[in-house]
Amino acid sequence: MRKLSLLLAIVLLVGMLFSLPVFAAPETLPANTLPMANTIFTVTNPNAQTASTSDAYYTITGYGTQGVKLTFYSLTTFGGYQQIKQNGIPVTWTIGASRLFAQRIPLLGGRNAIMVVAEKDGQVVQMNALQITKIVQSTTSRFLGFSLFR
Numbered sequence: 001m002r003k004l005s006l007l008l009a010i011v012l013l014v015g016m017l018f019s020l021p022v023f024a025a026p027e028t029l030p031a032n033t034l035p036m037a038n039t040i041f042t043v044t045n046p047n048a049q050t051a052s053t054s055d056a057y058y059t060i061t062g063y064g065t066q067g068v069k070l071t072f073y074s075l076t077t078f079g080g081y082q083q084i085k086q087n088g089i090p091v092t093w094t095i096g097a098s099r100l101f102a103q104r105i106p107l108l109g110g111r112n113a114i115m116v117v118a119e120k121d122g123q124v125v126q127m128n129a130l131q132i133t134k135i136v137q138s139t140t141s142r143f144l145g146f147s148l149f150r
Helices: 002-018 137-144
Strands: 028-030 041-045 050-053 057-064 069-075 080-083 092-094 100-106 110-120 123-134
Touching (some): 041 110, 057 123, 092 100
Antiparallel strands (some): 028 080, 069 080, 069 092, 069 110, 110 123
């Protein structure tokens, strides 16, 4: 079991090192963009469409068809989805031979509506909507300081 975990970690690390950013995806999507069901890729983390964390980043993981390019978008307060960027570079992942992906994305405080868009041969083939809530530290502290017996 331990060897399998180590092998999976190495495969993910190598995949992250060899993923190349591609700039063909649109910069924005309309706010009324709806998810498109398909079986090109599957998100395994979060294991449901919603998740919560107190961390500044969240790692979205899963598996899919080799050669599919995933682009990550976040719903803005201006009413549309904007490409998520880190250091000015769009956050994308091209699924490799391992068929696995793991993309770390930055979170804003509160609710983060994320749209993962899959492209194959230049065509959008699937979109998955996720909602990741970043719990502010004061909320976390309230739970940690709660006691039934005082």
